[in-house]
Amino acid sequence: MPSQSFSFGIRDEESGYNENLFCIPKHYEEDLERVFIPHGLILDRTERLARDIMQDMGSHHIVALCVLKGGYKFFADLLDHIKALNQNGDKSVPVTVDFVRIKRYCNNSPAENISFVGEELSTLNGKNVLVVEDIVETGRTMKALLSKIKDKKPRMVKVVSLLVKRTRQSPGYRPDYTGFEIPDKFVVGYALDYNEYFRDLNHICILKENAKEKYRMR
Incomplete structure (x- = not known):
């Protein structure tokens, strides 16, 4: 019986936290409106997700498929927690990794064409596949990726x-x-970018409007 999956809902009126309460790289201090989700909260929530995932998928070889580039920090932290559960639990399963890169955005507008770069999906046959993504907005990109994955006949596919x-x-x-x-x-930070900037920011933050112009791709 799969565990029931809950999400941590942040209300529309939530404004976040004053950035002066946190350590922010000096080169971004003028660009951020607020800290939206602090790094510590991200890590705690990720630990719980790892537990839920292992409860549902931890009976068979897992292939963790990282969606690059924005997913790499979440992917690394999630796998650290899964590895700890494997090492300290009553049961363990092999976890292997693979990567797919999806090009979607220029500035803050979705690209006209979604392209998958460098994916190697032939190893997914018969495996439990965990797709690890940074952010789902419309869901169209994920549906396109899942269609490609399901062509490879995996045993199970889950998306986090x-x-x-x-x-x-x-x-x-x-x-x-x-x-x-x-x-x-x-939002930017924790590997979510704006034209490749802000990936090196620990917290998830709201970007100021004038920063979009400052870092706009020309």
């Missing part, structure tokens, strides 16, 4: 996303596991 954004464009897709459900705000 650190963030799910509430948007009017969403057709209603929900991942199997969600870290935080957030309002329709443009």
Whole structure:
């Protein structure tokens, strides 16, 4: 019996935390409106997600498939927690990793074409596949990836996303596991980027409007 998956809901009116309460790299101090989700809260929530995932999927070889680039920090921390459960639990299963890179955005607008770069999906046949994503917005990208994965006839496919954004464009897709459900705000940090900047920021933060112009790809 799969465990029931809950998400940590953040209300639309939530404004976050004053950035002066946290350690922010000096090169980004003028660019951030607020700290939205502090790093410590991300790590605690990730630990719980790892437990839920192992309860549901931990009876058979797991292939953890990281969606690059934005998912790499969440992926690494999630796998650390899964590894700890493997080492300290009553049962353990092999966990192997693979990567897929999806190009989606230029500036803060979705790209016209979604392209999958360098994916190697032939090893997924008969495996339990855990797709690890940073953020789900409309869900269209994830549906396209899942279609490719299911062609390889895996034993099971589950999706975990650190963030799910509430948007009017969403057709209603929900991942199997969600870290935080957030309002329709443009967030960066913890490997989520704006034109490759802000990946080196520990916290998830709200970007100032004038910073979008500052870092705009020209």
